[in-house]
Amino acid sequence: MVATVTRLDAHRAGSPAGGPTVHSAVDAFLDAPAIRGNPNTLRAYMNVLDRVAELLGPDQALASVADDDIADALGELWGAAKPATWNRNRAAVASWLSWCTTRRHWDAPAMPAAAERRREPTDDTKVVSRTRIDRLCRRRDVPLREKTLWRMLYESASRASAVLALNIEDLDLPNKQARAVVKGGDTMWITWGTDTAHLLPRLIAGRTRGPLFLSAHRPGPHRRATTDPRDLCPDTGRARLGYDRARILLGQYGDGLRLHQLRHSSATHLGDANTSANVIMAKTGHKSLRSVQRYVKPGLAAVHQATEALSSPRRRG
Missing domain, CATH: 1.10.443.10 (Intergrase catalytic core)
Structure with a gap:
C-alpha cells in the first residue's frame, strides 16, 4: 500500500531566527561525510528523508516541528508496511534527528514513543x-x-x-x-x-x-x-x-x-x-x-x- 503524500497541517507556527528549515536540515545531513561518502547509504537516506520532508513541509522551520508530526509522517508513509520496512525507515529518520541535535545543536523534534520499533518475526x-x-x-x-x-x-x-x-x-x-x-x-x-x-x-x-x-x-x-x-x-x-x-x-x-x-x-x-x-x-x-x-x-x-x-x-x- 502506497501512502498519498500530503503535507501535515499540525503545528505550523514560526521558529526562532537562525534555525534551519526541514529541507535545509535534510540537505545538511545528506552532505555529511559519513553519508555522502557512500553512494548506497546516500541513496537510501535520501529516499526516506525527502518523502518525510515533503509531508512535514520542506520550508517549515525544523524547530517548530512537533514530535507528533514525526509520528504522523511515519504513520502515513509506512504505517501499513511490514515491520522490517517500518523499522528501517524509522531508523533513518531517527538518525537524521539525532544528528541535528547532537552534531549541529539545532532545536529538533525527538522520535516519539508512538513511533516505536516493531517486532520483526523470525523467519x-x-x-x-x-x-x-x-x-x-x-x-x-x-x-x-x-x-x-x-x-x-x-x-x-x-x-x-x-x-x-x-x-x-x-x-x-x-x-x-x-x-x-x-x-x-x-x-x-x-x-x-x-x-x-x-x-x-x-x-x-x-x-x-x-x-x-x-x-x-x-x-x-x-x-x-x-x-x-x-x-x-x-x-x-x-x-x-x-x-x-x-x-x-x-x-x-x-x-x-x-x-x-x-x-x-x-x-x-x-x-x-x-x-x-x-x-x-x-x-x-x-x-x-x-x-x-x-x-x-x-x-x-x-x-x-x-x-x-x-x-x-x-x-x-
Whole structure:
C-alpha cells in the first residue's frame, strides 16, 4: 500500500531566527561525510528523508516541528508496511534527528514513543540450500551477469548494495578479493570462491574501469544527465545495475528468492560447516558477535541430519 503524500497541517507556527528549515536540515545531513561518502547509504537516506520532508513541509522551520508530526509522517508513509520496512525507515529518520541535535545543536523534534520499533518475526525459512543456489546459477536461460552477481553474493556473504557498488578497479582477481565500501562507510576486503572467479573474466570482457555490474541498455539523455558519472561505464556508456532491478531479476528467475537470502544462506552454511563465529563476522562485516549468532545456529540441513539419528536402523535383507 502506497501512502498519498500530503503535507501535515499540525503545528505550523514560526521558529526562532537562525534555525534551519526541514529541507535545509535534510540537505545538511545528506552532505555529511559519513553519508555522502557512500553512494548506497546516500541513496537510501535520501529516499526516506525527502518523502518525510515533503509531508512535514520542506520550508517549515525544523524547530517548530512537533514530535507528533514525526509520528504522523511515519504513520502515513509506512504505517501499513511490514515491520522490517517500518523499522528501517524509522531508523533513518531517527538518525537524521539525532544528528541535528547532537552534531549541529539545532532545536529538533525527538522520535516519539508512538513511533516505536516493531517486532520483526523470525523467519528460519529464509535460508535456502546450496543445491538450490547451484541449480539456479547453472540454468542455461540465466544471463551471465545474473549468474555472476548471485554467485558473488553467495560466496562473499556480502550485502547486495556493496557488491553492486563495486568497480572493476576495486577487483584483485588473482587473489579472489575486492575492496568494498560496506554499511557505515567502512572499507573492507570481500572474498569469493572458484565459481565466481571463473565467471568474472567473461563478465568483464576486457574492460579495465567503471562499474562491474552494468544495466542491459544505455540510459536515455535525461537519465544520463542526472546520473553520477561514477555510475556510468566510460567504455560502453551503460549505467550501473541498480538494486531494484537486481532484486526484480532474482525474483523472476529465482522463484521468489530475495537478494539478502543469498547472504543469509551463505553465513548459515558456514555455521553448519563449524566455521567459527569470529570468521563469519569477519567475512560478513558484522560489527558484533551478537549479530552473527543468528547464522551460527544450525540450519535446516543440519536439523534433518540430526533427525535421521532418531530413525530406526534399517533391516538388512
